[in-house]
Amino acid sequence: MPSPQLYIGLMSGTSADAIDAVLVDFQASPHIIAKYSSPLGSEIRNEIHALAQPSANEIDRLGKLDIQLAELFSQACLALLREANINAGKIVAIGSHGQTIRHRPPGSNEGCFTLQIGDPNLIAELTGITTVADFRRRDMAAGGQGAPLVPAFHRALFHCPDEHRAIVNLGGMANITWLPKQGPTLGFDTGPANALMDSWTLTHLGTRYDKSGAWAASGRVDQQLLHQLLAHNFFAKPAPKSTGRETFNYEWLVSTLNKRIIKPEDVQATLLELTAVSVCDAIKQLNEASIAVFVCGGGAYNHQLMSRLSDLFGDNQVATTAQLGIDPQWIEAMAFAWLAQQTINHRPGNLKSVTGARREVILGGVYYA
Structure with a gap:
């Protein structure tokens, strides 16, 4: 052997x-x-x-x-x-x-x-x-x-000739790997995932993260704030692109709030929606009607975030990489x-x-x- x-x-x-x-x-x-x-x-x-x-x-x-x-x-x-x-x-x-x-x-x-x-x-x-x-x-x-470098590994491990797949990594930042049935693998950062939510939770609850997204689920999305956050020029940039805490950080969030008084739980709900919408928008730009979406990283354990991704992707399958045999x-x-x-x-x-x-x-x- x-x-x-x-x-x-x-x-x-x-x-x-x-x-x-x-x-x-x-x-x-x-x-x-x-x-x-x-x-x-x-x-x-x-x-x-x-x-x-x-x-x-x-x-x-x-x-x-x-x-x-x-x-x-x-x-x-x-x-x-x-x-x-x-x-x-x-x-x-x-x-x-x-x-x-x-x-x-x-x-x-x-x-x-x-x-x-x-x-x-x-x-x-x-x-x-x-x-x-x-x-x-x-x-x-x-x-x-x-960056991102992980898509090469995603291709080696998860490519399937029978279905289009998107691997979504939800760490501090979010990135996607596009694995079409045929053709080149693509991948890029889509924006913040857990970094902003974790910073906001630490500031207002004193905990390192919002377990299962429960605090975000208790709030309501502020559409004006969401629109302001999505106006950042990174989201409109074409791939290849990458980002980090240098761009999306607590100070940027506070400056975007610009002294507006919003309930902390509503800000958290809006930050979660920012992650879900920016990921979904990026994948929809691939212009494929049927895509199986598999999530890894810490965000895979945020039940509220997974629920919102499922809502936004409609009929497309959304699961974690556990379904492919590897703990996210x-x-x-x-x-x-x-x-x-x-x-x-x-x-x-x-x-x-x-x-x-x-x-x-x-x-x-x-x-x-």
Whole structure:
């Protein structure tokens, strides 16, 4: 019997709520051997969010956070291996997304660059496992957006010649992958998903997120505010496009409110509707009458958001990726294990039809144990 091809995928997304780690075997069809999630404390989460915007003493603060996150990523990997009862020597490589601190895609007034931290040198040293990281900048060097990168994995795992599929990732930001029966895979960010809702919930309820969307369900959508939010020029941009907390953040929301007095639960309902409408509008632009929509990411557990997506998509099927055999929480971490495998095997990890890169290239840097 062939030996397992074991990789670890590490993900800490825009919401910065937790580090997700998965152990994946790629010997046959990719499948998860073990999974582990480690919540990020409020102090480090606040520092991540603060560094997403220009601020004082950035370089020293970034350098300190770079090391702190690498230590936490390493601890998550080692805890994962303990749970799986597998020795580090059996792992081919770790694929670490890192924590995005700043993302300025092509066309940004501030220049064109992306930065993810969580020092892979230290991860390789602390775990004893070769680590692949810094995936996004190679795509940017080839003229791409640097994001989204997960659609290549979605295509490898979820493409079906018998139906058109859209994979919707609802993390801090939302992005979609279009998997037609035939033809090129497309993908792009559609706007905010959980980031604004989580910030608003933390400010007004003191909780990190609105569980199941219950608070949003208690409010009413403010149509004027929704119209103002959707007027942001990002929504009208053609693909390829990507975005982040640099654009859609709490300060932007407050400035859009412009001192209007709206019930907090009504603002939350409106933010949820913003996510649902922007995702639905993006998919409807694909001009296909019949599309199966599969949702992953934290938003898949927001019952109110899933309900609104089902309402907006009408007769089209809306489900989570659990229906395709993979828990929606672990898709992105699994994708970075796959991207590490692509890099180790000298295969491209980006899709030029998604990111707008001139060509498909091998992504990331390899830090040998």
